[in-house]
Every structure is written in C-alpha cells, then in structure tokens.
Amino acid sequence: MSKNSTIHSNKHLLSTLLYCENSLKRRKRKAYVRKDGTSNQLGYEWACAINDMYGVNRCEHRNMVIKDNMIDKIKEMILKLKNTDMKCLLEIYLSIYHSYDISEERVNTIKKQELELDDTVDKCFSIYIEGKMHEEQYHRLNEKHKEQLDDIRNELDKIIHYEKKVEEIKQKYKQWICYINEINLDGLTNSKLKKIFSRITIKTCKTKNLKSNNYMKTIFIDYNFIDVSIEKMIKDLDNHDINDKQDIRRLIAKYDNLFALIEL
Numbered sequence: 001m002s003k004n005s006t007i008h009s010n011k012h013l014l015s016t017l018l019y020c021e022n023s024l025k026r027r028k029r030k031a032y033v034r035k036d037g038t039s040n041q042l043g044y045e046w047a048c049a050i051n052d053m054y055g056v057n058r059c060e061h062r063n064m065v066i067k068d069n070m071i072d073k074i075k076e077m078i079l080k081l082k083n084t085d086m087k088c089l090l091e092i093y094l095s096i097y098h099s100y101d102i103s104e105e106r107v108n109t110i111k112k113q114e115l116e117l118d119d120t121v122d123k124c125f126s127i128y129i130e131g132k133m134h135e136e137q138y139h140r141l142n143e144k145h146k147e148q149l150d151d152i153r154n155e156l157d158k159i160i161h162y163e164k165k166v167e168e169i170k171q172k173y174k175q176w177i178c179y180i181n182e183i184n185l186d187g188l189t190n191s192k193l194k195k196i197f198s199r200i201t202i203k204t205c206k207t208k209n210l211k212s213n214n215y216m217k218t219i220f221i222d223y224n225f226i227d228v229s230i231e232k233m234i235k236d237l238d239n240h241d242i243n244d245k246q247d248i249r250r251l252i253a254k255y256d257n258l259f260a261l262i263e264l
C-alpha cells in the first residue's frame with residue numbers, strides 16, 4: 001500500500017466517535033498547528049466544534065486531542081478489552097433485558113388475563129351491535145383492548161421462547177468475544193471502532209492540586225456490548241424494575257477498571 005492510500009484510509013478513523021463532555025457535539029478534525037504556526041508532521045487534531053465556533057460561553061474547553069495520541073490510547077483500550085473476562089457482563093445483560101418470571105403460575109395468570117380480555121372484547125361487540133354504544137366509543141375501546149391483548153400475547157411469547165432467546169444471546173455473546181479477540185490493532189477502521197466503542201468523551205477537569213490551577217484532560221469510554229452500550233445498560237438497570245439490583249451493581253463494579261477515566 002502506498003503511503004498516500006494509507007493516509008487516506010486513516011482519514012476518517014475517528015469520525016463520529018469523539019465527543020466533548022459539555023456540548024456533546026461531534027468534534028471536528030483539522031490540522032494541528034504549533035504555536036509558531038508550523039504544522040509539519042504533527043498530523044491532525046480533534047477539538048470541540050462548539051468551542052471552536054462560539055467560544056468559551058457555549059463550551060468552556062477546547063478539549064483538543066492530537067489524533068495519533070488518541071489512536072494510541074484507543075489501541076490500549078482495545079488491548080485491555082481483549083484481556084477482560086466479559087462473562088459477568090453477559091450475566092448483567094441477561095438480568096437486565098431477559099429476566100422474566102417463567103413459572104407455570106405466571107403463564108396461567110397471563111392466560112387467564114387473555115381469556116378475560118377476549119371475553120370483554122366479545123361483550124363490547126355485542127353491546128355495539130345492539131346499538132347501545134356509539135361507533136366512535138366502540139372503536140376507541142376496541143383499539144385499547146387490542147393493545148392490551150398484544151401486550152399480553154407478547155409477554156406470553158417471551159416466556160414460551162425464553163430458552164431459545166437466551167441461547168441466541170449466548171451465541172451472539174460468543175461472536176462478540178471472537179470479534180474483539182480477532183481485532184487486529186494495525187488494521188483498525190472507523191466501522192470496526194464504532195462496533196467496539198459507542199462514544200469516546202473527552203473531559204476537562206481541575207487537577208487535585210488546586211494551587212497549581214491546572215486542568216487535566218481525561219477520556220471516558222463507553223463500550224458496546226453485544227447490541228447495547230454499557231452506559232445504556234447501566235441506565236436501564238437504574239430505570240427499570242429489576243430484581244437483585246444490588247447484586248447486578250456489584251457485578252458491574254468488577255469492570256470499574258475498564259471504565260476508569262484515562263488521563264491524556
């Protein structure tokens with residue numbers, strides 16, 4: 001491969017992956033320029049587009065990163081991911097998205113609800129036919145009942161196909177692990193990176209040493225897992241009615257190292 005084509009294929013490597021913490025606007029790529037105005041051999045930088053356009057009032061920090069440094073960090077992260085045992089993440093995923101009560105009792109309760117609702121639908125129809133209900137009201141009720149029936153049948157479906165679904169997810173998980181393990185760090189592309197990373201956020205925070213008044217740039221990485229981002233998974237855990245939340249949180253804590261802020 002000629003030098004030019006390498007550069008070209010590399011050009012969009014970080015497109016739509018990097019974000020600034022405050023504005024969450026996509027960062028843009030431009031030639032990195034030294035203070036003396038030269039830009040030779042320094043490659044490209046990404047900086048907050050909002051800060052660039054509107055200044056500190058709209059976004060306090062430029063959050064600039066030099067592209068090549070960023071790529072090095074990303075490679076480190078992928079290596080870390082390759083060395084991480086993700087079995088517990090699968091457990092977490094299943095607990096959040098696929099833990100149903102699949103007991104016979106539950107099935108019977110749902111089937112009873114289904115029969116009752118079917119009965120209600122029939123009754124409504126009779127009343128309507130007898131002319132004791134306005135057409136508009138009938139249609140409104142009928143729509144509502146149909147939605148309820150759909151919900152009930154979906155729930156029943158989930159229970160009936162539970163084992164199959166879990167098997168499917170385990171299969172997807174295996175494929176995911178293979179994908180991560182087989183990633184070649186010298187052959188990264190934008191689409192490969194997007195499959196692994198949901199979002200890479202650059203944050204600027206004050207250092208602990210308050211006297212020096214220095215700022216520190218850090219990276220927060222949100223990884224994908226199977227078909228969801230891990231940050232989304234944690235949000236769903238908070239928002240949904242899920243049993244054993246504490247246990248799941250303890251499992252998530254095992255991955256603290258993966259989500260620690262990385263100093264730039």
Ligand SMILES: [Zn+2]
Pocket residue numbers: 020021022023024025048049050051059060061062063
């Ligand atoms: Zn910004």
